[in-house]
Amino acid sequence: MKKIGVLLINLGTPDSPSTADVRSYLFQFLNDPRVVDLPWLLRKILVNLVIVPFRAAKSAKIYQKLWTEKGSPLLYYSKKVARLLDDTLGDDYSVHLAMRYKNPGIPDVLAQMKKLNYSRIVVLPMFPHYASASTGSALEMVMEEIRTWWAIPELKLISQYYDNPDFLDAIVDRASKYDLNDYDHVLFSYHGLPTRHVDKVYEEGLCADRNCVHEITTDSQYCYKASCFATTRLLAEKLGLEESDYTVCFQSRLDKNWLEPFSDKVVEARAKQGDKKLLVFSPAFTADCLETVIEIGDEYQQIFVKNGGEKIQLVESLNDHPLWIDCLKKLVLDN
Numbered sequence: 001m002k003k004i005g006v007l008l009i010n011l012g013t014p015d016s017p018s019t020a021d022v023r024s025y026l027f028q029f030l031n032d033p034r035v036v037d038l039p040w041l042l043r044k045i046l047v048n049l050v051i052v053p054f055r056a057a058k059s060a061k062i063y064q065k066l067w068t069e070k071g072s073p074l075l076y077y078s079k080k081v082a083r084l085l086d087d088t089l090g091d092d093y094s095v096h097l098a099m100r101y102k103n104p105g106i107p108d109v110l111a112q113m114k115k116l117n118y119s120r121i122v123v124l125p126m127f128p129h130y131a132s133a134s135t136g137s138a139l140e141m142v143m144e145e146i147r148t149w150w151a152i153p154e155l156k157l158i159s160q161y162y163d164n165p166d167f168l169d170a171i172v173d174r175a176s177k178y179d180l181n182d183y184d185h186v187l188f189s190y191h192g193l194p195t196r197h198v199d200k201v202y203e204e205g206l207c208a209d210r211n212c213v214h215e216i217t218t219d220s221q222y223c224y225k226a227s228c229f230a231t232t233r234l235l236a237e238k239l240g241l242e243e244s245d246y247t248v249c250f251q252s253r254l255d256k257n258w259l260e261p262f263s264d265k266v267v268e269a270r271a272k273q274g275d276k277k278l279l280v281f282s283p284a285f286t287a288d289c290l291e292t293v294i295e296i297g298d299e300y301q302q303i304f305v306k307n308g309g310e311k312i313q314l315v316e317s318l319n320d321h322p323l324w325i326d327c328l329k330k331l332v333l334d335n
């Protein structure tokens with residue numbers, strides 16, 4: 001019998017790109033109080049009467065562009081990573097994949113894992129950076145489920161690993177097919193967050209430095225913004241980039257009070273100042289998804305060209321990269 005269970009978690013994706021399935025996904029996602037952290041009534045009104053009704057059909061059209069014959073890339077690659085990780089970890093480990101939203105859901109997957117009586121469970125979110133809206137939400141759901149078990153196994157929750165050398169090397173290797181000298185500028189575009197999400201990490205209620213490029217300290221260790229800048233500094237060093245060669249930016253905002261600078265505005269500004277080719281890294285996304293393939297690869301490309309640029313080259317997500325599998329393997333073995 002296998003002794004250690006590994007629960008690999010990703011965000012989740014609609015069951016299909018139909019408007020009904022996208023609506024149901026957005027409904028579950030945006031009603032999460034760690035994602036839309038407003039008082040209950042305000043969240044219900046805003047999400048269920050404003051955002052979801054207006055967004056579902058529009059998002060469904062974008063999901064239809066993203067969908068391949070293998071379905072959603074996020075789910076396809078998450079499953080593949082789980083299989084490869086299971087193969088490489090050997091007989092003492094068994095890897096299970098769950099999604100925070102939609103399928104396969106965390107409660108169902110944990111119910112299967114419970115029956116297998118693991119002596120230890122390692123929970124490994126596929127988010128290198130901690131954010132309450134991603135890792136926090138997934139780990140909370142795991143704890144909510146496991147707290148009801150009569151026999152609670154040893155439990156290890158991995159909160160973040162953005163500075164793990166294997167993770168960084170995998171990204172650098174992913175980019176190795178591009179010659180940095182061919183590009184006018186490099187962007188490191190991370191998923192955005194409402195600024196208050198970042199502020200809430202700090203006891204006194206404010207991200208120490210709103211324009212933070214700050215070092216990681218015990219106070220800021222779970223500041224998503226700080227960890228994005230730290231990731232960028234580490235990657236830039238490995239890539240041999242000077243500070244003037246790159247810009248850190250944040251994409252996918254839902255309103256104006258999100259982390260800045262906004263990626264789409266940076267793309268526009270770089271085109272207007274004469275850049276023709278941009279190389280874009282997206283280190284917060286470990287699998288191809290709507291926010292990389294469509295938002296960066298398609299929407300930003302259009303913005304760039306409209307303003308005088310030529311080509312936005314996205315550095316593909318890690319997906320099933322062997323060094324990424326190796327990184328996950330070591331994270332499990334070290335924990």
Ligand SMILES: C=CC1=C(C)c2cc3[nH]c(cc4nc(cc5[nH]c(cc1n2)c(C)c5CCC(=O)O)C(CCC(=O)O)=C4C)c(C)c3C=C
Pocket residue numbers: 011012013014026035036055059072074127131133134191192193194224252254284285288289290291
């Ligand atoms: C308040 C809204 C949102 C927060 C906060 C948020 C944080 C967050 N999201 C990811 C990763 C992904 N998000 C994806 C899609 C997506 N995200 C939001 C909103 C928030 N995300 C929406 C409404 C959507 C759906 C698409 C749309 O309608 O625009 C995806 C892609 C999923 C896919 O199926 O391809 C990912 C991945 C992280 C890591 C994060 C916190 C840092």
Ligand SMILES: [Fe+2]
Pocket residue numbers: 191252
């Ligand atoms: Fe998101």
Ligand SMILES: [Fe+2]
Pocket residue numbers: 198207208209212214220223225226
């Ligand atoms: Fe901060």
